[in-house]
Amino acid sequence: MSNDFDAIVIGAGHNGLTAAGYLGKAGLRTLVLERRHVVGGAAVTEEFHPGYRNSIASYVVSLLRPEVIRDLELHQHGYELIHLKGGLEICREDHLYLTGEEANDRAEFGRFSSSDYDAIKRFEAMLEETGTVIRNQWLREPPSLNGGLMDLLGMLKAGRDMHGLSVDLRHRLLQMFTSSAADIIDRWFESPMVRSMYASHCVSGNNASLYHPGSAIPFFHHALGEFDGEKGGWGLSKGGMGQITQAMASFARSKGVEIRTEAVVDKIVVEKGRATGVRLAGGEEISARAILSNADPKRTFLKLVDAEHLPAAFVEDISHLRMGHASLRMNLALNGLPELRDYPGTEMHPQHQSSIVIYPPMDVMEQNYHSAKAGHMPEEPRLDIVIPSTLDDSLAPDGHHVMSILCKYYPFEPADNQQWDDMRDRVADDIVNHLARYMPNIKSLIVGRQVLTPQDLERVFGLTEGDIFHGRHDLDQIFSLRPHPSAAKYRTPLKGLYLCGSGSHPGGAVSGAPGHNGAKRVIRDLRKRR
Structure with missing residues (x-):
């Protein structure tokens, strides 16, 4: 093996970069290996159509821990916040526009109930x-x-x-x-x-x-989120989510961390019952005293580590972790501003600069879950939308816009042996047709689009079954059980191998907490071994 390091981090997603930042800050010689051409994992900003850039996967900020922002000096390294202007909730013919101001919100809810506010x-x-x-x-x-x-x-x-x-x-x-x-x-x-x-x-x-x-x-x-000191607040990162991870990478490099992209880890190398390094797809082997995996638990323990190095019962339990978020991501390039059904006209409204959520009644959402579980597509999906270019003009040409849409529920494996690659455009067309009920001119504005099916999320970002949380947040997959009692404290049954991704406590979303916790455990352990 070559290039001895104190620690190797597999995966330059936001948790991997968080871990690397803390490791470098502690004076540990650290290497980060990223399979893609860019750091950030699912928190990236990319040009998805010529001239149009967007956060192509993760797209809003709330749960990023203020301690991580402070410790990694993210603001000094380019992270800027943008506040969303409230939230527009649409359910068929009804809607609510909520601003957080009591008079407005009480009046909005008062249209539906005298007691719900x-x-x-x-x-x-x-x-x-x-x-x-x-x-x-x-x-x-x-x-x-x-x-x-x-x-x-x-x-x-x-x-x-x-x-x-x-x-x-x-x-x-x-x-x-x-x-x-x-x-x-x-x-x-x-x-x-x-x-x-x-x-x-x-x-x-x-x-x-x-x-x-x-x-x-x-x-x-x-409830747990915090944005710019506002409890429960949500917002955007100027320049997209990639600006957060670029700031993390910048801090890590300032502490001596080495980051390599297009470096695909093929296997975690094990010698005498201990993880001692990694082997890249091209055959290069690199050693380290500690290996931290930012990959999800199934990818880590069922693919990167050979089963012979782990307890059989542990491998069996990991193989049964429930994965899958049933999410489809779409990014739209628009040559103008969408018209909102409930706020007519082509001029900019505050609602354009808010979060926009479109959903069917509660019973239909429940039906959609069961349909997706059986491999079928929803007729009336839930759409979670932001138009970040209304607040950040760096993302699209002047007068043009980009739109992020998170769509649910969409199965990882479609029924009747259908293939996502054959049906991607048809499903995307159905989503746009549904969106047009609430944004009447949307179809005439689209000049380009990117559609990431659940299988694309796995292929592009390495998210097993397209699970953006690295495992469902069920009662038996959280806290001391995440992802398994033998790996819940970031150490794993294989000595020298640690977890630092969303598959470990406290779970998914862009928080940096698993990366922080995993790094702190490694720092303590390596100091004991010296």
Whole structure:
């Protein structure tokens, strides 16, 4: 082997770069290996049509930890924030435009219910208070089921956080983890519009029935976020999501980290029961004292490591991890501004600069989940939309725009032996036709588009089954069980191999927390070995 390093990070997604930044900051000689031509993983900005650039996969910011932003000096290295101007919620003939201002929002909800606005304020206050317990665990290792002293201390810290809640809030927290989203929604809200809105919030971060226990967990994604100091806020990165990962890479390089692109890791090299390096697709072998994988658990343990080096029961458990986010990503290049059905005219409205979410009623979203599970396409998909060029003119030619659309639910394996490569354009046309109900001129504006099916997300970004979270956030796949009790503390059953990606605690989304935690574990372990 050549080029001895203290640490090798497999994958230059945002968590891999976060880990590398902390490792370099600690003085460890670190190498990052990225299979694509650009760093960033799914948090990238790319030209998808001549003259039009966009965040082609991940596209909004909220969960990126302020500690990571501070420690890696991201603002000094080019990260700039842009605030979205509220949120436009559309359910068939109904809509809500929410700005966060009480007078506006109370009036908007008042069109559907005399009580739901007050219920929403109580619900969100409950999420904020109970969410503090969860937020406090994000940058901590989850306790091991083996129960050593440090794990006991970790449990005591979590217990202390729980103890700070009232008895009622402890009850509500446990309800949020164990109840179904449908039960929570039914308990709190009365109007069909508001119920569908909250069901849509769960659908965005989940791939499960709304009636499944634990399906309410995604509510915390909306509550735990923080954008520019605003709790629960969402926004954009100027220049796209790639500007975040470019800032991370810039910081890492400033600390001596070496980053290589188009460097495909074929295998993790194991000698005498320990991970000692990696072998690239071209045959080059590089050694290190620690290997950190930012790949998802299935790719890490079932492809990069030969099964003979891992316990058979562990391999069996990993093979049964539930993956898949049922998401399709579309990017549109537009030669003008879309007209909004509920705000006619071609001039710019604040709603153009907001998040725009289009969804069917709650019962149809549930039907869509079951249809996708059977391999079928939805007739009335949920569309999560932003038009970032309305706030950032660096992304498109003057007067032109780019649009991001996250579409759900779309199966990884279509039914009846259909192939995504044969049906991609047809499905995309159906999505655009559906969008045209709410943006009447959209079809006449499209000059180019990029469609990333669930299988494309796997091919392009290495996301097994197109899972943007590296594994579903089900009750038995979070905290001390993510991705497995033997790997939940970032160490894995193979000595010298660590996890630092979204398949480890606290899970998916652009937070940097798994990268932070994985790096901190490696730093402690390497210091002990010196």
